[in-house]
Amino acid sequence: MASGVVITGLGVVSSLGKGLGSNREALLAGRRRMAAPGLFNVAGGDPSPVAEIPSDLGFEPLPARLARYDSREARIAAAACAEAFASSGALDHYRREIALMVGTTSSGVHGLEECWREYRATGSTSRPWDFANQHLAGAVARAMTKHFGLRGPHTTVSTACSSSANAMILAALEIRRGRLRAAAVLGADTISEMVYYGFRSLGLVSPFPTTPFDEGRRGLTLGEAAACLVLEDEVSARARGARIHARLLGFGMSSDAHSITAPDPEGVGIRRCMTMALENAGIGPGGVDAINAHGTGTRQNDEVEGRAIGEIFGREVPVTSTKSFTGHTLGAAGAVEAVFSILTITDGFVPPTVGTARVSPSMGIRVVTGAALRKACRTVLSTSFGFGGSNAALVFGAAEGGPE
Amino acid sequence: MKDREELKRELKAMIVEVLALEDVAPDDIEDDAPLFVEGLGLDSIDALELVVALDKRYKVKVDTEEKGRKVLRSVSSIVDFLVEKGAG
């Protein structure tokens, strides 16, 4: 008999602010911050906006013994993890025997950019060759393990936009099988020049703040964020009297096998992924109260995803893209949007797709625009479809009871 | 200002090189043959690479997808575009 998986801790840092409270407020108020990059100067003028974490928010550097790991992403990751651990009380209860599954795409890039700048300026480098060890994707997991003294296994998933959603699925699989009782799932990614110019070279970046599902949409807006969720075995969580925010009812994974950059126009992979998640959760499309879509704002993704959602769920269920608030936070998106999906359940509202005015009629879906939609939601589907075609879908349910 | 023939030769060589086409010699590419979907079977990434290469080499910008589709239809249409822009 597979164990249930519940979420007992939440932490988030994004352009909307530091902490669950600030993010919730911004989602309810329809308030977003997207502007020209402040972290670097954009060559050529007329820069596309990004959703940076506000520079006046203070983030502690990592302690001296972990200085080699100190980076923008490590600091925001530490803040999100600290918030999640504090609210869950899991660290002490499990005596730090907690696994850590991380999803990230560009961790370590800032370190590499520094190397490049030095090389460009001087024609040589002062970095030792194993500098890479602390400046690659797997580094944030090692830093957090040592920072919080975690004694469970850790792994880093790097599947572009679906990274932290996949990380959550890995954690859930181990908990269901009884191999783990608790796991922290972390998503973290920061804005960098490489990623900014890279997405621009693909013609995927919107010249104005993104408007997912809008008829006139022109692309994504890059963002940065860290989000952490503490997952636990349900029996164990209830036995210790933990506060349960929501349950992870089911999940689905698939691949497009189509293209590195573009979604399969037929949407076969994403449809399979969503139906797998519903089956895995033991519910039908009618059992879903709201959908937090991948919704990047690109012409292709939104068209393909919109039509797939329309075909499976019809016009009734409200759909939204919170990337309209946070921007596309790459590897962190799965975790950030899981947090927001859980807020939809606990707080009874579906955030709007802010900035979107006229939804493309061709999709046949109902997108929440304008103000947040107040609705009691017991079950929410969250989707993340990655660059390179790795798809993930998560189904969250209310803490008490849930679908019969 | 180069003549059309010279531009065509340059472009064909550039297409083979920038798009890393094996088993295709520049002379194999017909002036008016469609480059995308049929013909060479190039895709949207190839289109983006060509846009970058054209800007780098001839300092011309193809700044929308629609424009790209018209300009990049064939070697001849690229040449027409370059001549119109006074490039080359």
Add this chain to the structure above:
Amino acid sequence: MNTRIVITGTGCVFPAAVGIGALELALFGGGAGNRRVEDLGEASKRRLPPLVRRRMSRLASMVCLACGESLGAAGIRLEEERDRIGLVFGTGYGELDTTSRMFLAGLEDHMSPTLFHNSVHNAPMGYAGIITGIRGPSLTVSDGHVSGESAFIRAAGLVGGGVASIVAAGAGDERYAFPLFQDPGQGSDPGEGSGFAVMESLESAARRGARAISEMRGWSAGAFDGDPENVGARVDCACAALGEALSGTGGTARSGLAIFAHLWGNGTDDEVLLSAASRVFGGEVTTWSSRDFCGAFPASGSARMLAAALSIARNELPAGTRITPGFGGRVENVLVVGMDPEGDVSAVLLSPPEGGPRP
């Protein structure tokens, strides 16, 4: 309740060993020493489709060749199985070479979209999916120098969790020569390559009539939360990892056991592993070092896994194995161990498919 997991096919691209046949010759005939994969162009031309391979990075090519070979060796009929197969890939450096090229070509102007989309860690698996048509789950993991072992461990999680009954799992890293970092120097002995194994449940193998080469009977992914200079704590962590990989085998795992690890021949990492092995097994253990074969790189666990599977299938240890007097005649069990300089230890236990009680 625990699913039994077997290996039914392998594939590889390593220095001096493009393909499993060449790997066997190199491992058991002692033809090691190279550190760079040559002849990649030849193999790519023969086995990767032209319109796709022209874009692929060197790493992606190595990985897709190894992955493709493993699927063929396992007798997978892609048209029938493509929706049921998963892909798991581990890489420590990822597309570091591609990323460096992007920087060196300049970021602000005229960035090549191909280089950018090739620079994500999961690009090799993206290409593997495009080439094979596989539409099951696809994961890429990056766990430093245990990236090799990690891939197989996460694949076991997918099979055991019922998400995919068949997974092509492997790892790969490219030997990099970046001007962005100082030259590693001879002492660090950098190598490269990619190894893949098709892993599936015993039921799936039986259903397909596929022959199991070896069985994955245990594993552990151990994270070290302390200071890498603290040798004592690292040894404790390594002991726990070895113990957990062995647990569930009913104590039969110590006979005919060898450890396949990356051993330098001296230094802290060796000291940690050999002390832990000595404590867990009550004395010296037979060891083979993958360093001799392919050098040091984060995904070298994939070489160790393939060497282990082959050793079990042939009942023979690779050339250069340090065999202890008490080893006995049969290769019963191989513990594949990965260690990261920051202290993480991951271990996978491989055995012959018939051997040992059900966990």
